Amino acid sequence: MKRREMLTLLGGALVSGALRAARAQTPQPSQTPAFDGLAARDPWLAGWKTFGRESVGPTSATLEGRWPGSLSGTLYRNGPGWFDRAGFRYQHWFDGDGLMQGWRIGGGGVTHTARMIGTYKFLQEQRSGKFELPAAGTLIENPRTIRNNDDVNTANTAVVRLGKRVFALWEGGSAIEIDPQSLQTRGPVTWREDLVAAPFSAHPLLERDGSAWNFGSLAFFRGSGLIIWRIEADGRLGKFQVLDTPEPGYVHAFAMTPRHLVFMLMPFNLSKVDGAFFQRMQFQPNKPCRVALVPKDELDAPRWFECDFATAYHFGDAFERGDEVIMRVVRHRDVEEARSPMASAMRGERGSNTLGTDLASLHLNLKSGAARWQAHGIEGVEFPTFDERTPGDQAARLFAPCNVGKADAPYFNGVASIDAEHGRVRQWRYGARILAEEHRFVPKPGSSRPGEGWLIGTLLDYEHGRSGVTLLDAEHVDDGPIATAWVPYTTPLGFHGWFAAS
Amino acid sequence: MKMQLMFPAMILTALATAAPLAQAGDLTVSITNVRADKGTLLVSVTNTEAGWNNQEKPVAATKVAATGKDAVVHFTLPAGSYAVQVMHDENDNGKMDTNFMGIPSEGYGFSNNPQVMRKAHFSEAKFDIGDAASSITITLR
Numbered sequence A: 001m002k003r004r005e006m007l008t009l010l011g012g013a014l015v016s017g018a019l020r021a022a023r024a025q026t027p028q029p030s031q032t033p034a035f036d037g038l039a040a041r042d043p044w045l046a047g048w049k050t051f052g053r054e055s056v057g058p059t060s061a062t063l064e065g066r067w068p069g070s071l072s073g074t075l076y077r078n079g080p081g082w083f084d085r086a087g088f089r090y091q092h093w094f095d096g097d098g099l100m101q102g103w104r105i106g107g108g109g110v111t112h113t114a115r116m117i118g119t120y121k122f123l124q125e126q127r128s129g130k131f132e133l134p135a136a137g138t139l140i141e142n143p144r145t146i147r148n149n150d151d152v153n154t155a156n157t158a159v160v161r162l163g164k165r166v167f168a169l170w171e172g173g174s175a176i177e178i179d180p181q182s183l184q185t186r187g188p189v190t191w192r193e194d195l196v197a198a199p200f201s202a203h204p205l206l207e208r209d210g211s212a213w214n215f216g217s218l219a220f221f222r223g224s225g226l227i228i229w230r231i232e233a234d235g236r237l238g239k240f241q242v243l244d245t246p247e248p249g250y251v252h253a254f255a256m257t258p259r260h261l262v263f264m265l266m267p268f269n270l271s272k273v274d275g276a277f278f279q280r281m282q283f284q285p286n287k288p289c290r291v292a293l294v295p296k297d298e299l300d301a302p303r304w305f306e307c308d309f310a311t312a313y314h315f316g317d318a319f320e321r322g323d324e325v326i327m328r329v330v331r332h333r334d335v336e337e338a339r340s341p342m343a344s345a346m347r348g349e350r351g352s353n354t355l356g357t358d359l360a361s362l363h364l365n366l367k368s369g370a371a372r373w374q375a376h377g378i379e380g381v382e383f384p385t386f387d388e389r390t391p392g393d394q395a396a397r398l399f400a401p402c403n404v405g406k407a408d409a410p411y412f413n414g415v416a417s418i419d420a421e422h423g424r425v426r427q428w429r430y431g432a433r434i435l436a437e438e439h440r441f442v443p444k445p446g447s448s449r450p451g452e453g454w455l456i457g458t459l460l461d462y463e464h465g466r467s468g469v470t471l472l473d474a475e476h477v478d479d480g481p482i483a484t485a486w487v488p489y490t491t492p493l494g495f496h497g498w499f500a501a502s
Numbered sequence B: 001m002k003m004q005l006m007f008p009a010m011i012l013t014a015l016a017t018a019a020p021l022a023q024a025g026d027l028t029v030s031i032t033n034v035r036a037d038k039g040t041l042l043v044s045v046t047n048t049e050a051g052w053n054n055q056e057k058p059v060a061a062t063k064v065a066a067t068g069k070d071a072v073v074h075f076t077l078p079a080g081s082y083a084v085q086v087m088h089d090e091n092d093n094g095k096m097d098t099n100f101m102g103i104p105s106e107g108y109g110f111s112n113n114p115q116v117m118r119k120a121h122f123s124e125a126k127f128d129i130g131d132a133a134s135s136i137t138i139t140l141r
Helices: A003-009 A013-024 A035-041 A043-048 A120-128 A335-339 A343-347 B008-017
Strands: A055-060 A062-065 A073-082 A097-106 A109-116 A158-162 A165-169 A176-178 A185-188 A212-217 A226-231 A237-243 A260-270 A281-283 A289-295 A303-307 A311-321 A324-332 A357-365 A371-379 A398-402 A414-419 A424-429 A434-443 A453-461 A466-473 A481-487 A496-501 B025-032 B040-046 B060-065 B071-077 B080-089 B108-110 B127-129 B134-139
Touching (some): A035 A043, A043 A343, A073 A158, A073 A165, A073 A453, A109 A466, A212 A260, A260 A311, A260 A324, A281 A335, A289 A357, A324 A335, A371 A414, A414 A434, A414 A453, A434 A496, A453 A481, B025 B040, B025 B080, B040 B071, B060 B071, B080 B134
Parallel strands (some): A158 A496, B025 B134
Antiparallel strands (some): A055 A109, A073 A097, A073 A496, A097 A109, A165 A176, A176 A185, A212 A226, A260 A281, A289 A303, A311 A324, A324 A357, A357 A371, A414 A424, A434 A453, A453 A466, B025 B071, B080 B108, B080 B127
């Protein structure tokens, strides 16, 4: 980390461009007051439509199939839920304010609750009726000045339960604690006084003892470097380490083996033009990605690798075999699409197609120090999950939303179970007019065999104007859902969820 | 490792030592967007670059308890150019709290409310007052 540089720049890249731009009075191409009209014409756009209420529910869902009596808990889901105010619409999907949802399963029923997360930003803008704080991917004209990065924290990316506490996560600021029952917002979490507002990213990984690893990228603050966090099972801060990185790199998530944390940093520059962070961000495909292999017991002693450039938000499992550490990566082929995923949908347009991705393995050779990509020929997947009980020297089966057959909307319409090592994929197609989201793996109670469990995922059935939660047997994905539950309204698509067994 | 966004020690010193000035006009400073109903608002006035940069004492300073979303303080100053900074010492520990990166966790603001993500420069916060009464509003961030 170039601390001196970062210190002088305070809140940095995430917001400074927007502040400069405010004076430039740049035209706002993102004003699309007609989005609701477009959504009426193309109902699949319900996935990117503003939620428009502070909360809904709890709503009893209509059940299909047979929900197992042994499954009891809450599927929390988080994602951007508020895109328009006063006739102004965000351009970037990542800008929307966080909407927390809870699908509560048990006692023979399923209920759904959704509630906008009460961040500082959301509350201020709800009061004023307009967007007035800087956003990550859209220029806001004449924004209010901010105290620090948590003033623009939308808490819109993911959700995790650590111990008995539930947190909404973003990547440029604090975790925001949420009441596990009511979904009401308790506020930002400070793990230690000197770490207030330090970035706590959206994809923590849990050890079997309930402790969690996470990171925070300092690249948002116009420096470089990573914070590494370890939160103990009781919610105490266990470890905190600042890792210097060779140059600024974008990193959204990471993977781990029993011994190592693995961070892949994608080189980028921030252009000099005025704009929000993701408007100024330019990936550098001519440069390699830097990969840090960090021993869990020596956080200050990373080993660095270089691999051919790729853009990736999400990683699957990682494992160690022989001299290699192997990490599964969902690569985005188009760097522009990676910079602003589903930008067409945000504009109310169909665009070219679903996210252009492929699944690959990144091999880090501990003996030679070389890194190489292995493509698996599996395309059009995202949001991978797996059974975390998989032994650390074995490849896990991955589960991911995918495209299967005809789809009337440019988004996932199925779910895949992927054995990448053997090139075997099992799929289930929900239909041409159903959008499929991330599916979480839930071990069956009493099971110990890796892979023995359910997949629980969420759906948006735009033909019938309903959102739902569905359950499949993870070992028989191609048999389709065991059970589904629907509510008679739609909610915007989210990014990530977390199943918390009760 | 602290970012020198504000100069709380200077403000506190000035509270005890700022001298009354001759030939005065009234300056009213309205402070808005006070986020926490606790602690103290520390307000200092400087009239030189050196004063703004902590190399000279402020020409005036005061403090007021934070008891609502807004506060008003008054100064009596001769005509001239000045810059005002406000710090909300929410926990009354006499300093601007920051995290390990130097990013503030307590409120602050500058005259002219410049849209910068750092301590404003004197030139950005500077304003003129004459002999007549005048007023400014500082919106805390």
